[in-house]
Amino acid sequence: MAKTQYWLIKSEPSVYAYAQLEKDGETEWTGIRNFEARNNLRAMRPGDLCLYYHSNEDKAVVAVAQVLTEAGPDSTAPGEDWASVRVGPVVALSAPVALATVKKTAALKDFPLITRSRLSVTPITAAHFKLILKLGGTALPKASQPG
């Protein structure tokens, strides 16, 4: 089994909020129209964990989601060379970690929310992932723990 990778994925809550993902059980993560983000999608593997960030209205990391499938074609762009994966919910953070908090935290100064603010799918380090969970007062459910 490959080592778990960690990602940051962003969505506007008015478009697709984490609560919707919990309701749906899983969703196809579509609409990525940026080459770098697409390549990141294609590097995802089932079991990888994602921090789920709400842009615009919330401006906070609100939850953890999980990659369910390898990247496939984006069904919302038939015939074009884009990618999508299926993702499912893991756990909502008991305390969402606001962008302002991330900015104030020295250990997160290289977090892609700050350094690559406009990229919607970015890899993150295990250390950053764990720190966000800690700041969010949340532990992974046992079934979702890497390893």
Add this chain to the structure above:
DNA sequence: GCCAACGTTGGC
């Protein structure tokens, strides 16, 4: 609603 950042496109 404004504006800065930045990826993409297209003219040369």
Add this chain to the structure above:
DNA sequence: GCCAACGTTGGC
């Protein structure tokens, strides 16, 4: 292959 123009994203 460079670079200006343009469009989009997202914070404020």
